[in-house]
Amino acid sequence: MTTSSPARPHRHRFLAVLLALALSFFVVDGHQARAHAQANGAATTPLMGWSSWSFLRNHPTEAAMKAQALAMSTSGLVNAGYKYINLDDFWYLDPQTTVDAYGRWVTDSTPFPDGMANLGSYIHGLGEKFGMYLTPGIPVAAYNQNTPIQGTSFHARDIVSNTSGYEANYNFGSGRMYFIDYTKNPAAAQAFLNSWADELAGYGIDYLKIDGVSPNDGDTQAVADVQHWSAALNQTGRTIHLELSNSLTPANASSWQQYSNGWRIDGDVECYCGTNGSPYPLTDWNNVSGRFSDVVPWIGKGIKGGWNDLDSVEVGNGADDGLTLDERKTQLTLWAIENSNLTLGVDLTNLDSTDLGLLTNPEVSAVDQNGHPARAVDRTTSQQAWYAPNGDGSYTVALFNLSGSAATAAVNWQDIGFTGSAATVHDDWSHTDLGGFASGYSVQLPAHGSTLLKVTPTGSVGSTAMSYDIVNTNSGLNLATSGTSIVQQSADNGLDQEWQLVPLGDGSYKVLNRTSHLQLAAPSSAQGAQLTQEADDSATDTRWRLTANGSGGYTLKSSADGLLADVSGASTSAGAPVIQWPSNGGANQQWTLVPVPDPNVAYRVENLATGGRLDVDNDSTADGATLLQYSDNGRSDQRWTFTKQANGAYTIVNSNSGKLVNIPGPTTAAGTQLIQFSADGNSNSQWTLVDDGPGAIGLKSVYDSQLIDVTNSETAPGTAVIQWTADGGVNQEWSLVP
Incomplete structure (x- = not known):
C-alpha cells in the first residue's frame, strides 16, 4: 500500500x-x-x-x-x-x-x-x-477481471466505455478508478x-x-x-x-x-x-x-x-x-456562524x-x-462584523479582528437589519449579559481574535430590509392591502403596495407592509382562505418562502401550511382577493419582485461579494471623478439617492456631489471604470434595478445593458467599480442599506 x-x-x-x-x-x-x-x-x-x-x-x-x-x-x-x-x-x-x-x-x-x-x-x-x-468510479481491477455485479447477470465491462480516463483516487494515485458510464447500461x-x-x-x-x-x-x-x-x-x-x-x-x-x-x-x-x-x-x-x-x-x-x-x-x-x-x-466562531459541519x-x-x-x-x-448562516457587513476591512437573524427577533453577531495586532471591531444595529431601537448584548463564549446599547456595540479584540454575541432589540423595531412591489404574473397587478385583507390592485405608487422582505435567517421571510407595518399572513390552514395582514406573532403563519420559478418570478409559500399565495379564480380584476391555494403551476400563483427604492432615502450601495460601499474617489465633487468601493466611512460620498425616470429606470445621485453614476465616453467596453457626472439626460447615466433575489439587485445600464461590478470581487478598499457583462457573479449584486 x-x-x-x-x-x-x-x-x-x-x-x-x-x-x-x-x-x-x-x-x-x-x-x-x-x-x-x-x-x-x-x-x-x-x-x-x-x-x-x-x-x-x-x-x-x-x-x-x-x-x-x-x-x-x-x-x-x-x-x-x-x-x-x-x-x-x-x-x-x-x-x-x-x-x-x-x-x-x-x-x-x-x-x-x-x-x-x-x-x-x-x-x-x-x-x-x-x-x-471512498472515491467515485469502478476499480480498474474490476474491469480487468470483468467481475460480476452482485445479484445481476451484468459484469463490470457493461458499465465502462472509456479506459483512457480515470476518476480521482488519492491513496494510490491516478489510474485506479474508471468512470462509470451511466448511459451504457443504466440498470447495471x-x-x-x-x-x-x-x-x-x-x-x-x-x-x-x-x-x-x-x-x-x-x-x-x-x-x-x-x-x-x-x-x-x-x-x-x-x-x-x-x-x-x-x-x-x-x-x-x-x-x-x-x-x-x-x-x-x-x-x-x-x-x-x-x-x-x-x-x-x-x-x-x-x-x-x-x-x-x-x-x-x-x-x-x-x-x-x-x-x-x-x-x-x-x-x-x-x-x-x-x-x-x-x-x-x-x-x-466562523464555523459556527456559517453552520458548518x-x-x-x-x-x-x-x-x-x-x-x-x-x-x-x-x-x-x-x-x-441553529441553521441561520451569517454574512459580513463589510469585508474590505480586517475588523469585520458578521450577522444572521435568528428568526425569533434576535440576531447572532460575530466580531472579528483579522489583523495581526489588537484592534477595535464594531457593529451598528442599522447594518444588521433594524432601526429605532436599542438592543441588549449577550456574550455566547462567556455566557455573560453585557447590557444594553443604543445604536451598536464595539470591543477591543486581540490579533486574529473574535467574539460571538446574541443581540436582542428592545422596544419598537423598524426594518432596514429592501422594499418591493410584488406583482402578480397573470394579472400584472400589485399585492395590496384592503383593510386587514389582501387583494391585488393597480399600481398607484403608494406605500400600501410596498413590502419589505425581512429575512428570518433560515431562508424564510416576513413580508412587511410599508404603511401598516403589519405582515402578510395566512389566517388559517383552510384552502382558499383570503390572506390578511397581522401583527407579528413569531408564528409560522407570518413566514413565507420565496422559490424562484426559473422565469423571473417566485411562488410565495406559507411556512404554516405549505399553500401558495394565489389570486382567486385567476382574476385579472383590481380588488380580487389574494388567497392561499395548493400549488398548481398557474401564473396566478407566480409573483415578480420589483425593487422600489425610497426617493427620500440616501442609501449606502453595498456589494454583496465584498461588502464594500459604492464611493466617489477622494470625496470629489468634480465631473469625471472615478467610482470605487471603499470601507464604510459614514460620509456623504457613500450615500446615493435613486430618482425614477420616465422610462422606469433610475438615476443614481451622489449625496455629496449631486452627480450621477455614469459610463464615461460613453463606451460599451467591458471593464470601463465608472465615474460621476452631471445630469445630462443621456442613457449612460440611467440604470434599471434587476431583481437578484430578496435583498439583492443588479444595476443594469440602460445604455449598454452591462452591470455595475466590483473588479474581480477584490475586497481591497479602492478597487475600481466597473461595468461588466452579466455573469451571475455575486460581485454584480448589490443591496441598498439606509
Whole structure:
C-alpha cells in the first residue's frame, strides 16, 4: 500500500476571485435557486463528530480508530453533541490490482484485522455513529477481471466505455478508478453502486464521504456520480449521511442540495507543515483565515438536510493545533456562524482542557446547529462584523479582528437589519449579559481574535430590509392591502403596495407592509382562505418562502401550511382577493419582485461579494471623478439617492456631489471604470434595478445593458467599480442599506 506522502497534492485553495466570478451562485434567469435538501432523514442539523484524516492521515488502524471513539465518549464530547467517528482514506487495498468478487474495494486486513463490521459495532456500542470513505468510479481491477455485479447477470465491462480516463483516487494515485458510464447500461451501473452501498450498510455505516467528486477535482460527471450514489445509499433502507469532497462548485449547489447532506466548499484546512512525518501542527492561520473569503459564494446554500462544510476543526490539541488560543476561538466562531459541519481533526486521546472547553461550549454549538448562516457587513476591512437573524427577533453577531495586532471591531444595529431601537448584548463564549446599547456595540479584540454575541432589540423595531412591489404574473397587478385583507390592485405608487422582505435567517421571510407595518399572513390552514395582514406573532403563519420559478418570478409559500399565495379564480380584476391555494403551476400563483427604492432615502450601495460601499474617489465633487468601493466611512460620498425616470429606470445621485453614476465616453467596453457626472439626460447615466433575489439587485445600464461590478470581487478598499457583462457573479449584486 502506498504511503509516500500524507499531503494530498490535488487539493488547492481556489481564489475567491474564481469562485465569485466563474463559479458563483447557481442562477436561473437572474435568480438564485433554492433546492430542497435530500429527504433521507440525515443532517437535520450540521454534523458534529471526528475524522481520521488530520491526525491519523495515511496510517489509520482499527486500534487507533477504537481509541479515538472511546476518547470521544469519555471526554464529554458525545454529550456535547459530537456523534460521528469517520474513517477517511487509506483503509483499503490498491483497486488497480485488488477487488472483491463483485468488483468493490477490499479492506486492508493488516491495519484492520477484524474488519469494518466489527469496527462499526464497536463505535455503535459507545453511542456513536460510524462513517467511511471512498472515491467515485469502478476499480480498474474490476474491469480487468470483468467481475460480476452482485445479484445481476451484468459484469463490470457493461458499465465502462472509456479506459483512457480515470476518476480521482488519492491513496494510490491516478489510474485506479474508471468512470462509470451511466448511459451504457443504466440498470447495471445502478446495480453496481447499490451492491457497494449494501455492503457498506452491512458494516453499519451512518456516513459516507465521497472524495474527488467535484468538477474542481476533474470529475467531469460529478453530478451524475452524486445522483447515483445518493440513490444507492437510499435504497439500502439505512439513514446514511452523504458527504461530498472537495472544493465543490457553487454553480452546482442545487444538485449538491438535492442529492447529498454536506459538501466541502474548499480544499484542505490542514497545513501539511509538520516535520519527520508528524501531523503537527495540524493547520495554520492562513488556512483558517482563507475561509472568510471562500465561504462567501456559499452563504445561504446550506439548508436543513444539507450543509456547507468548511473542513475539519483543528481545535483540541493545544499548541499542536497550529493556532493560538484566540485563533482557535475564531475558527470555531466562523464555523459556527456559517453552520458548518463541526468535524474534529485532532487527537481525541490527548485533548487539551482549554480546547475541550471551547468545543463543548453549549451556546456556541447552538449557533452552529441553529441553521441561520451569517454574512459580513463589510469585508474590505480586517475588523469585520458578521450577522444572521435568528428568526425569533434576535440576531447572532460575530466580531472579528483579522489583523495581526489588537484592534477595535464594531457593529451598528442599522447594518444588521433594524432601526429605532436599542438592543441588549449577550456574550455566547462567556455566557455573560453585557447590557444594553443604543445604536451598536464595539470591543477591543486581540490579533486574529473574535467574539460571538446574541443581540436582542428592545422596544419598537423598524426594518432596514429592501422594499418591493410584488406583482402578480397573470394579472400584472400589485399585492395590496384592503383593510386587514389582501387583494391585488393597480399600481398607484403608494406605500400600501410596498413590502419589505425581512429575512428570518433560515431562508424564510416576513413580508412587511410599508404603511401598516403589519405582515402578510395566512389566517388559517383552510384552502382558499383570503390572506390578511397581522401583527407579528413569531408564528409560522407570518413566514413565507420565496422559490424562484426559473422565469423571473417566485411562488410565495406559507411556512404554516405549505399553500401558495394565489389570486382567486385567476382574476385579472383590481380588488380580487389574494388567497392561499395548493400549488398548481398557474401564473396566478407566480409573483415578480420589483425593487422600489425610497426617493427620500440616501442609501449606502453595498456589494454583496465584498461588502464594500459604492464611493466617489477622494470625496470629489468634480465631473469625471472615478467610482470605487471603499470601507464604510459614514460620509456623504457613500450615500446615493435613486430618482425614477420616465422610462422606469433610475438615476443614481451622489449625496455629496449631486452627480450621477455614469459610463464615461460613453463606451460599451467591458471593464470601463465608472465615474460621476452631471445630469445630462443621456442613457449612460440611467440604470434599471434587476431583481437578484430578496435583498439583492443588479444595476443594469440602460445604455449598454452591462452591470455595475466590483473588479474581480477584490475586497481591497479602492478597487475600481466597473461595468461588466452579466455573469451571475455575486460581485454584480448589490443591496441598498439606509
